[in-house]
Amino acid sequence: MSNGYCLGIESTADDFGVGIVSFKGEILTNINNSYIPEKGGIHPREAARHHADVAGKVITEALKRSKIEPKDLTLIAFSQGPGLGPCLRTGATAARSLALYLNLPLVGVNHCVAHIEIGKLTTGATDPLTLYVSGGNTIVSAYELGKYRIFGETLDIAVGNCLDVFVRELGIKFEGGKAPGRIVEELAAKGKKYIPLPYTVKGMDLSFSGLLTAAVSLLKEKKCNIEDVCFSFQETAFSMLTEVTERALAHTEKKEVLLTGGVAANSRLQAMLKIVCEEHNARFFVVPKEYSADNGVMIAWTGILSYLHGITVPVEKSFVRTKWRLDEVEVPWVEKRSLN
Amino acid sequence: MKKEVLIKKGAEASLYLQNWHNRKVIMKKRLSKKYRIPELDKTIQAQRTKRESQIMHKAKEAGVSTPIVYFVDLQNSTIVMEYIEGKQVKQILNEMSPNERTKIFTCIGELVGKLHAAGIVHGDLTTSNMILTQKGDIVFIDFGLSEQTWEVEARGVDLHLMKRAIMSTHFMYADECFKAVLDGYQKVMGKKAVAEILDKIAEIERRGRYITER
Numbered sequence: 001m002s003n004g005y006c007l008g009i010e011s012t013a014d015d016f017g018v019g020i021v022s023f024k025g026e027i028l029t030n031i032n033n034s035y036i037p038e039k040g041g042i043h044p045r046e047a048a049r050h051h052a053d054v055a056g057k058v059i060t061e062a063l064k065r066s067k068i069e070p071k072d073l074t075l076i077a078f079s080q081g082p083g084l085g086p087c088l089r090t091g092a093t094a095a096r097s098l099a100l101y102l103n104l105p106l107v108g109v110n111h112c113v114a115h116i117e118i119g120k121l122t123t124g125a126t127d128p129l130t131l132y133v134s135g136g137n138t139i140v141s142a143y144e145l146g147k148y149r150i151f152g153e154t155l156d157i158a159v160g161n162c163l164d165v166f167v168r169e170l171g172i173k174f175e176g177g178k179a180p181g182r183i184v185e186e187l188a189a190k191g192k193k194y195i196p197l198p199y200t201v202k203g204m205d206l207s208f209s210g211l212l213t214a215a216v217s218l219l220k221e222k223k224c225n226i227e228d229v230c231f232s233f234q235e236t237a238f239s240m241l242t243e244v245t246e247r248a249l250a251h252t253e254k255k256e257v258l259l260t261g262g263v264a265a266n267s268r269l270q271a272m273l274k275i276v277c278e279e280h281n282a283r284f285f286v287v288p289k290e291y292s293a294d295n296g297v298m299i300a301w302t303g304i305l306s307y308l309h310g311i312t313v314p315v316e317k318s319f320v321r322t323k324w325r326l327d328e329v330e331v332p333w334v335e336k337r338s339l340n
Numbered sequence: 341m342k343k344e345v346l347i348k349k350g351a352e353a354s355l356y357l358q359n360w361h362n363r364k365v366i367m368k369k370r371l372s373k374k375y376r377i378p379e380l381d382k383t384i385q386a387q388r389t390k391r392e393s394q395i396m397h398k399a400k401e402a403g404v405s406t407p408i409v410y411f412v413d414l415q416n417s418t419i420v421m422e423y424i425e426g427k428q429v430k431q432i433l434n435e436m437s438p439n440e441r442t443k444i445f446t447c448i449g450e451l452v453g454k455l456h457a458a459g460i461v462h463g464d465l466t467t468s469n470m471i472l473t474q475k476g477d478i479v480f481i482d483f484g485l486s487e488q489t490w491e492v493e494a495r496g497v498d499l500h501l502m503k504r505a506i507m508s509t510h511f512m513y514a515d516e517c518f519k520a521v522l523d524g525y526q527k528v529m530g531k532k533a534v535a536e537i538l539d540k541i542a543e544i545e546r547r548g549r550y551i552t553e554r
Contacts, residue, residue, distance in 0.1 A: 149508045155497070156547060194379040203464045203485065203501040239376045243351075250351035251468065251509075272375035279374075 004074030006307070007062070007098065008300025011091025012083025012111045013136060014042045016051040018062040019297030023074070023304055025121055028066035030290060030297045033058050041164065048086035055094045062296070070102055077303020080108030080313075081321030083136070088320035096315050105312045107303040111294075112137060112326035115287075116148060117305060118298030119260035123285035127335075129254040131245045131273065134261035134294075135160035138241070140204060140248045141326060143334050150327045151248040152204030159237055160263045162208040166233060169216045170226065179293070181266050184230050188268070191231025195224055199236055204244045204251070211236055234268060242272040249280055258285045264292040305333040352388075352484055353417075360420055365410060370417035370484075385417040388484045393419050395460055395486045402458030404451045405479040424479045430467035433510055445517045447478055449524025452499070455480075457528055461487050461494045465502035467509060496540030499525075503541070 003023065010017040017032040035050035037043060063070060078095035081088060092108075099106040115137075116130050130148075132139045138159045140152035157165075160181065167180035170187075195218065198210035215233045218224055249257060257277050259270060264287050277284035291297060306312075309332045344356040344367060356367040370385045389412065396406040411420035429448070433441065448470060455462060462469070463485030471479045487494060502521065507514040526534040 144508070145511065149511070150504075151508050155544070194377055196380075196383065199380070199384065201485070202497055203466070203505070205497075205501060205504075235377050235380060239373075239380060242375050243373075247351040251466070275375040 004304075005066075005068055005072055006075040006077055006107075006300040006304045007059075007073050008077040008079075008109070008296045008298070008303050009059075009091045009095045010079045010111070010114075010294050010296045010299045011051050011087050011094075012079050012081070012294060013087055014047050015294040016054055016058055016091065017294060017296035017299075018058045019295055019300045020062055020066040020068065020073075021297055021300040021304060023308070025301065025304075027297050027301075028068065029062045030295055031058050031062045031065065032293075032295055040168070042084070044084040044086045047084065048090045051087055051090040055090065059094065059098070073102060073104060075107060075303055075307050076102070076104050077107040077109050077299050077306075078318075079111045079114065079299050080318070081111065081324035083111060083320075083322060085320065085322045088322060092318060092320050096318060100315060105307065106315055106318055107306045107311060108313045108318055108321075109299045109302045109306065110324055110326065110329045111299075112139065112141075113148060113329050113331060114298035114302040115260045116141065116258070117302045118291045118295070119258045119285065119287040121301055122288050122291055123258065125256045125258045125283070125285040127254060128256035128258035128285060129245070129249050129252055129282075130258045130260060131241060132261045133159050133241065133259070133263035133269070135164060137261065138206060138208075139326060140244055142248070142252045142254055143331070144252075146330055146332070146334075148326050148329070148331060150325075151251065152206065152244045155202065155205050155207045156209040157212065159206075159208055159241060160261070162212045162237065163263070165212060166215055169219055170230075179262065179265065181263055184234055185266055185268060187227050187230035188234040189231075191225075191227035191229070193224075193228045193231070194235065195228060195232040197232055197236045199240060201240050201243055204248050206240050206244055208237065208240075211240075238266070238269045238272055241269065242276055245273060246276045246280070249276065249282060254282065256283045256285060258287070260287040260292065262293040265289050305331075309333050352482075357423060360410065363410070364423040365420050366407065366423050368419045368421065372417075386414055389414055389417045389419060391486060392483045395483045395488065396421070398458060398460055398488070399455060399480065399483070402454045402460065404454050405477055406483070407479065407481060424471050424473060424481070426471040426473035426479065428468050429470040429472055429478070430509065432472060433467065438513070438516065441513060441517060442520045444472070444478070445520035446524035446527075449521035449526075450528050451478060451480065451524075452502070452521065453525040453528030456495045456498070456525075459488050459490045461489055461498040463487060463498065463501075465498060466505040492536060492540050493544075496537055496544050499537060500541045500544045 008019045014035045019030045020028040033054045035047040076099040129142045138154040141148045164180045200207040344358040347357045348355040353370045393412045399406045407421040469482040
């Protein structure tokens with residue numbers, strides 16, 4: 001059982017990623033090809049078209065770099081949701097074809113679970129309180145009785161989405177490979193003056209839409225310098241995230257905190273959470289940069305965990321689930337622990 | 341002030357038990373957050389300290405027990421308040437019979453109704469923030485995130501968060517508990533208000549991420 005390899009396909013949004021991981025948890029390849037819109041945000045149909053165009057190339061490249069043959073594969077995993085329908089369906093189609101052609105079992109993976117599991121695999125965290133922050137999700141979660149429970153989440157847009165839109169309003173074009181969060185981070189480092197912005201924390205939940213509206217208005221008024229707006233925007237958004245993480249940490253009394261998802265790469269956010277962890281005697285883990293954004297490796301690894309616990313999906317039932325919540329998924333591979 | 345004993349280091353504040361003019365009091369000191377820049381930190385601390393003490397008083401007028409506020413120090417973000425003898429609802433829930441649980445959550449629902457009827461939303465209705473006294477009364481604590489508002493939206497969020505807190509912490513009997521809360525809430529607010537708030541909660545939940553019914 002422990003001698004297999006899984007090929008995982010990620011395609012929930014703008015990234016088409018393929019990862020190959022051994023059943024022992026060794027990562028052989030991580031290939032990613034992103035759809036970069038001409039202007040505006042991700043157009044689901046255009047992104048799906050991009051994925052369809054590059055799928056063959058990315059899969060071939062992944063196999064080549066992993067130095068294993070298709071016949072060495074044991075399992076195919078794909079991101080089944082949540083995400084953009086057309087993108088998910090493209091990745092699913094590629095996965096189904098591979099599974100049928102190579103006569104391999106297929107596993108549908110929840111994208112959010114995968115972000116947590118890759119964090120645990122790459123950092124060594126075992127039972128963390130997770131802050132999962134990306135373009136599509138903002139979730140504070142921890143494992144309790146069979147599932148990753150959601151203690152806090154955004155009530156409207158995700159923090160990464162908030163950053164993306166803000167950067168587009170800045171009028172800066174996304175440069176190849178440079179994440180919007182990185183652009184804000186660099187500008188914010190030059191900012192000095194804090195301009196008050198809406199700070200919206202409701203219990204352990206958050207809201208970013210008011211912050212975004214106010215920050216964009218500041219940009220349009222052109223009375224403040226851009227660096228100060230970025231600084232204030234980033235300080236406000238990340239303080240909110242850190243506050244709810246700290247509250248959830250006090251509530252769950254976990255001993256580890258894991259930061260995962262695309263926004264995890266931000267060093268200011270990392271620094272804030274590190275301070276909180278020190279104060280609560282919790283260990284702090286950050287997913288390595290190459291696995292923070294969407295990737296096929298996390299899908300492959302979560303596929304392996306599922307498969308080893310008897311979870312597979314027949315091709316004819318492998319419909320994508322665009323609104324599949326994290327807390328709906330049974331995760332039998334996580335050791336059973338109860339609250340308190 | 342005499343010697344103080346740290347009894348709880350929360351996410352938001354530290355609670356010290358101490359003797360203050362021959363009274364057993366809790367000194368709630370909001371902690372300066374090192375992760376926040378000072379400008380933002382000071383604003384949030386002062387705002388929440390002030391609001392908390394004011395709303396605790398208003399809650400009493402509405403018929404909801406809260407600790408008595410003896411002293412407020414805005415400079416140091418500190419509130420000195422009555423010490424409540426009892427146990428957090430979170431701690432004792434597992435030892436209760438289903439009947440007792442229903443009773444206590446109906447009572448909690450009534451109290452939330454009374455707050456809402458008086459234009460107060462608590463903002464953090466977890467079972468850690470409710471204390472059952474030896475006399476059997478429920479005292480609400482931690483009004484640090486409370487707000488004065490008559491908006492259905494805010495009330496909906498208040499109850500939605502409570503539902504979520506019950507679901508994540510007491511998932512084994514979450515449904516019966518939340519149903520009891522609504523029964524109690526209805527006693528105070530009436531049928532129409534409950535229907536309205538349930539619609540609102542459903543709407544808030546639909547606004548959230550990845551809801552299958554949307």
